[in-house]
Amino acid sequence: MSRFAFMLGLYRDYFANYLKTKLSYRADFWIEVLSDLMFNGLNLVFIFVVFLHTPTLGDWSEAEVVFVYGYFMIASGLFSTFFSAWNFSERYIVKGEMDRVLTRPAHSLSQVMLENMDPPAFVGSIVGFVIMITAWTTLGLPFHWYDPLVLIIMVLGSCFIYMGIYTALSAISFYSDAPTGIGPLIYNIQNYGRYPVEIYNKTIKFLLTWLLPFAFVGVYPASFFLGRLDDWWMAWLTPVVGIVVLSLGLWFWNYGVRRYRGAGS
Amino acid sequence: MTSAYLDFVRIRFLMMLAYRVNYYSGIIIYAINIGAYYFLWKAIFGEAETLQGFTVIQMSTYVAVSWMARAFYFNNLDREISGEIVDGSVAIQIIRPYSYLFVKMMQGFGEGLFRLGLFMVPGMIIVSFIFPIELPTDPMQWIVFFIMIWFSFLINSQLNILTGLSAFFFENNQGVMMMKRIMVDLLSGVILPIAFFPGWAISVMNWLPFQAITYLPGSVFTGRIQGGDVWNALLTQVIWTAVLIVPIMLVWRAARRRLFVQGG
Numbered sequence: 001m002s003r004f005a006f007m008l009g010l011y012r013d014y015f016a017n018y019l020k021t022k023l024s025y026r027a028d029f030w031i032e033v034l035s036d037l038m039f040n041g042l043n044l045v046f047i048f049v050v051f052l053h054t055p056t057l058g059d060w061s062e063a064e065v066v067f068v069y070g071y072f073m074i075a076s077g078l079f080s081t082f083f084s085a086w087n088f089s090e091r092y093i094v095k096g097e098m099d100r101v102l103t104r105p106a107h108s109l110s111q112v113m114l115e116n117m118d119p120p121a122f123v124g125s126i127v128g129f130v131i132m133i134t135a136w137t138t139l140g141l142p143f144h145w146y147d148p149l150v151l152i153i154m155v156l157g158s159c160f161i162y163m164g165i166y167t168a169l170s171a172i173s174f175y176s177d178a179p180t181g182i183g184p185l186i187y188n189i190q191n192y193g194r195y196p197v198e199i200y201n202k203t204i205k206f207l208l209t210w211l212l213p214f215a216f217v218g219v220y221p222a223s224f225f226l227g228r229l230d231d232w233w234m235a236w237l238t239p240v241v242g243i244v245v246l247s248l249g250l251w252f253w254n255y256g257v258r259r260y261r262g263a264g265s
Numbered sequence: 266m267t268s269a270y271l272d273f274v275r276i277r278f279l280m281m282l283a284y285r286v287n288y289y290s291g292i293i294i295y296a297i298n299i300g301a302y303y304f305l306w307k308a309i310f311g312e313a314e315t316l317q318g319f320t321v322i323q324m325s326t327y328v329a330v331s332w333m334a335r336a337f338y339f340n341n342l343d344r345e346i347s348g349e350i351v352d353g354s355v356a357i358q359i360i361r362p363y364s365y366l367f368v369k370m371m372q373g374f375g376e377g378l379f380r381l382g383l384f385m386v387p388g389m390i391i392v393s394f395i396f397p398i399e400l401p402t403d404p405m406q407w408i409v410f411f412i413m414i415w416f417s418f419l420i421n422s423q424l425n426i427l428t429g430l431s432a433f434f435f436e437n438n439q440g441v442m443m444m445k446r447i448m449v450d451l452l453s454g455v456i457l458p459i460a461f462f463p464g465w466a467i468s469v470m471n472w473l474p475f476q477a478i479t480y481l482p483g484s485v486f487t488g489r490i491q492g493g494d495v496w497n498a499l500l501t502q503v504i505w506t507a508v509l510i511v512p513i514m515l516v517w518r519a520a521r522r523r524l525f526v527q528g529g
Contacts, residue, residue: 181290199308
C-alpha cells in the first residue's frame, strides 16, 4: 500500500512538472489536442461518408459502427495519456538515458511512462465518450445500473492490452539495438480493431482475436453494450486477455532490463 | 549549375539507399493499410454490384494504386524545412549561391526516385499477388499514369514546401503540418474516392489542388477516366503545378524579410 502511495505521489509530481513546462508553451497543448481530434475526425468522416452509400457494414448499422469507434477512442486516448514512449529505443537506449532511469528506486517502466505522459490525449477519450453516448441514445439502447462499472472494467482491460503489447515492443530494444521498424507495423495493424472483425477473413480475425488481440480494444467489449454477441463470454474475455497480455509484456520488459548492458560510451 | 542541382538528387538518393532497411517494413505497412481498406470496401459493397460507378475489382485496384502512388509522392519536405527554420540553419542555406527552395525540391526528387524504385514498384508487385486487382492492359494508360504521378509528386511537394515555410510565421507549426497531412489524406482521395462524397463537397473539392494528387491518376489507372478526359485530368494537374508556384514565391519573399532565428 505504501508503494502505491509512493507511485501516486510520483505521478502527482511528474504531472505538476508537466504542467509547468507546458504552461510556457500554452499553444502546444491545444495544437496537440487539435491534431489528435483531427486524426479521429478523419476516420469518423470516412464512416459517415461510407454510410451514405450503404445501409450496413457487414450487418452493423452506422450507429453501431460509430459506437465501436467511440469506445476505441476512449480506450486508446486513455492509453496514450499514460504511455506514449514511441521513441523509446532512440531516447533511452541509443542516447543512454536508460542508465539514469535504472539508478532510481521506482520501477523502470513506470519512470519511462511518467516521463512520457501525454495528457492532451485524454481529450480524445472525452470526445470518444460523448460519441459513444450519442450513438447509445440513437440506438435507443437500454441503460442498466451496472453499465458504467462494466465500461470501466472493459476500458481498463483494453488499455492493459495496449500497454502489454507496446511494453513488449519497447522492450525489444533491450535485446537488439538495431531499429526493427516493428512498432509502426503493429500500430497499423491496431487500426483494424476499430471496425467489426466479421468483415475480415478468418486469418485476420484469428490474428486480431488471439495473437495481437486488438479486437478487444473495440468491437468485442463494445458488443456487450450493443447486446449483440454470438458468444456472451467474448466481451468478458477483455479484462482476462488484458491481464494476460500485460503480464507477458511486463515479464518481457523485466527480463530485458536484466539483460540490458547499456549502450556504452 | 544544373549539375549541382542534379548532385542534390543523387546525394539524397544515396542517403535514402543507406537507410533502405526502414523501407522494407514500409512496404508491409502499406500492404497492411491496403488490406484494411480492401476488407472494409468489400463489406461496404456487400451485395451491391457497383457503388458510384465503381465495381469491387475497380475499387480494390483503386485502393492499391492510390496507396502505392502515395508511397511514391509522399515526402517530409514540410518537416525538413520547418526544422531548418526553427533551428536556424536555414540562414546559412539562404546565403549559399543556390535557390533554397529549388534544392529542397531536388532533394524531394531524389527521395521520390528512391521511393519509386525500391518502394512503389516492388510494393505494387507484392500487392498484386495478395489482392484481386486488375492492372490496365493498354500501355498508354501506364504511360499517362506515370506522367500523372510525377505531377502528383510536384503538387504534393509544393504543398509541403508551403506548409514548411509557415514556420517563418508561427513559432510552432506542428498544427499546420498535421492539418495539411490530414487534408491531403482526406481530400486527395486516398482513403475515400472523391465520387463518394456528397455533391456539395465534390463541387468544393473540384476547385482544390488535392484531387490532382491521388484521385485523378487513380481514376486514369482504373479506367474510370477515359479518352479525351484523360488529357483534361493531366491539364488540371499541370495548371495546379503552375498556379501553386505563385503562393510559394509570395510566401518566400515575405518570409525572408521577417526571418528571425530562434535560439541561435
